Amino acid sequence: MKTKYREFLAIEITPELEGKKVRIAGWVHSVRRVGKIAFLVLRDFTGTIQVTFRVPRDADDETKAKFKELVKKVASLSPESVVMVEGVVRKDPRAPRGVEIVGENVEVLSEAKSPLPLDVAGKVDAHIDTRLAARPIDLRRPESQAVLRLVSLAAKAIRSYLYELNFTEVFTPKIIASGTEGGAQLVPVFYFGKDAFLAQSPQLYKELLTSSLEYVFEIAPAWRHEESDTPYHLAEFISVDVEMAFADYNDVMKVLENVIKRVTDNVRNEGSTWLKILNHEPPEVTLPIPRISYKEAWEIIKSEGFDIEPGEDFGTPELRKLAEVLEKEGKTSGGFFFIVDWPADVRPFYTKRKGKEIIGGRELDLSESFDLNWRHLEISSGSTRIHRREELEKEMSLRGLNPESFEWYLKWYDYGMPPHAGWGMGLQRLMVPIAGIPNVRLATTFPRDMKRLVP
Incomplete structure (x- = not known):
């Protein structure tokens, strides 16, 4: 169902949408920066999708400056913040599910405090009482x-x-x-x-x-x-x-x-x-x-x-x-x-x-x-x-x-x-x-x- 905030769910982003501009929304599951590239894994109730933000090589100075700020903004996002992302679908065998979104814009809808009460990604286990207290x-x-x-x-x-x-x-x-x-x-x-x-x-x-x-x-x-x-x-x-x-x-x-x-x-x-x-x-x-x-x-x-x-x-x-x-x-x-x-x-x-x-x-x-x-x-x-x-x-x-x-x-x-x-x-x-x-x-x-x- 399309809404003001998203046209697609994570599970709906497939290689068949190659080249299509899309808008999605969800939670920041994880984010990491490697040089001039920021990798955002966005999560909604259907799963996750990788969104890659990079500074384009063949672009004018104004565009490069814009994407540098965008990469910096994405890299600073706190886990579990709610964001809306726009970008273009691209096939990539290295990405999870063989597809990713090349990010063109990100809007923070709700910023999450740090640290979180528990690790949503599941890398750090938590006792059931801790989990239920932060249900x-x-x-x-x-x-x-x-x-x-x-x-x-x-x-x-x-x-x-x-x-x-x-x-x-x-x-x-x-x-x-x-x-x-x-x-x-x-x-x-x-x-x-x-x-x-x-x-x-x-x-x-x-x-x-x-x-x-x-x-x-x-x-x-x-x-x-x-x-x-x-x-x-x-x-x-x-x-x-x-x-x-x-x-x-x-x-x-x-x-x-x-x-x-x-x-x-x-x-x-x-x-x-x-x-x-x-x-x-x-x-x-x-x-x-x-x-x-x-x-x-x-x-x-x-x-x-x-x-x-x-x-x-x-x-x-x-x-x-x-x-x-x-x-x-x-x-x-x-x-x-x-x-x-x-x-x-x-x-x-x-x-x-x-x-x-x-x-x-x-x-x-x-x-x-x-x-x-x-x-x-x-x-x-x-x-x-x-x-x-x-x-x-x-x-x-x-x-x-x-x-x-x-x-x-x-x-x-x-x-x-x-x-x-x-x-x-x-x-x-x-x-x-x-x-x-x-x-x-x-x-x-x-x-x-x-x-x-x-x-």
Whole structure:
């Protein structure tokens, strides 16, 4: 798109434009001077292009004087200053991509201070805390941009697939009166003289929407006040939520695994430029993604020497060992696997019970529920939901929740609620295998965690 400041992007400057006068704009990625020549590498969101400024040999004194000043001006530019450049395209096999611009003029649009908070060119590595403290500058690094572009491609792939299945994208309230699962981990806000909270999840609203729109999804922020300072936790994250009427957990698991397949394939096909920058290939996912029951998972973990009681949730060490065993046995797909039929007591109140089973000598109530893991990392969880009011009230009471606090939600179950199921997925966590990043903060524009409220 041509604008006042540029006619071409860096990637559009090709040898085929030989002899054409062009105008481009971007940031000073690097600059160096060799005698009467100044080399400026200009960067925009598509990449870089070399612009060479030199004093012409066969020119009058006035022209030579003009270009001497121009070379001097370019050589004095500070890295990351914003400039607009005019010049003529020239083929040159010595230049990056076999083409350069012979500069005729440069206008400084915004001068950058020196020194920079961190090295955008990436020659000097920086700790993640340093990078996040200077996030607007860090996001100018090609690697940082590549991750966020893959996040965008992943969201695009998810939306595209769900629209194909006739889902409706919805936008639920983010200021709520009560938590999805009680008061734990809620972030309070002061709302017109009343106590309110930021939504942990659109769970209750998306369930209600199945009684009208039937198939709904949302990609939006959610908040958790967790005392977890790990590479995989954020206080504010992007949650991908799906809910389907007239479906059970097997149905929505099929949707989920197809979402994972669509994301990995689309990122590989459309994001090759960014993957090359990151030197990463997404997992090869084949369907169906293997499923393992909670009972089978518990028995494997127990056999590996872990002291874990039947019915307990699995921690990171247990999941690491489980994933290691399953990968050795070929029971994952690109590292992905489902754990299904969890004990009801470790799942939220709205999860439908399945029946009883003996695990480790104990009789446990199981549920129609699942987690999708990539190796040790939980990517998504979901279940068949309870669609009858009396069952919901009973489950709330068993967990110490007061049904009266959820009357705004429960009362609509008196007017015809269909059987339904769904799941929620952390988009940034999905990017760990998709983009090959070690920390979910790198898949976040401006992360919010226990220590970080700015920038």
